Amino acid sequence: MEAPAQTEASFQRQVKQLAETLRWLYYHTHRSQFSPAGFPDIIACKGSRQVAAELKVGRNNLTAEQYFWLLALHDAGAEVYVWWDTDQDWEEIQRVFWEDDNGH
Numbered sequence: 001m002e003a004p005a006q007t008e009a010s011f012q013r014q015v016k017q018l019a020e021t022l023r024w025l026y027y028h029t030h031r032s033q034f035s036p037a038g039f040p041d042i043i044a045c046k047g048s049r050q051v052a053a054e055l056k057v058g059r060n061n062l063t064a065e066q067y068f069w070l071l072a073l074h075d076a077g078a079e080v081y082v083w084w085d086t087d088q089d090w091e092e093i094q095r096v097f098w099e100d101d102n103g104h
Contacts, residue, residue, distance in 0.1 A: 008057045011085045012041060015055065015093055019044050022097050024051075038065025040073070040080075044097075051096060053081040 006014070012028060019026045019042075027043040029035045042053040052073040054066050062070075062082060070080040081096065083089040 006085055008055060011055050011057055019097050024097060038063055038069045040069055050078040052078045053083055055083055057085045
């Protein structure tokens with residue numbers, strides 16, 4: 001499946017659909033202005049795995065707050081990712097959500 005050029009909202013929907021289809025619990029803050037700055041776009045859990053990811057489109061880069069949230073979640077044991085709407089990252093997104101608890 002190829003990742004089309006899109007808005008961040010459509011990219012978010014595409015990732016959410018994949019995760020939920022593969023039976024991940026999926027969280028995204030709907031109105032981020034009421035949340036701490038930089039909190040990741042995605043928190044997803046399945047079995048013993050927890051994924052935190054920031055989604056980017058175009059030339060957007062991480063803010064300092066996003067970096068520190070991902071670092072803190074990584075230190076707490078989560079898998080952390082920054083994904084852009086590219087074909088290469090879409091392949092990684094699929095791989096991450098298809099893997100089971102044993103990395104297969």
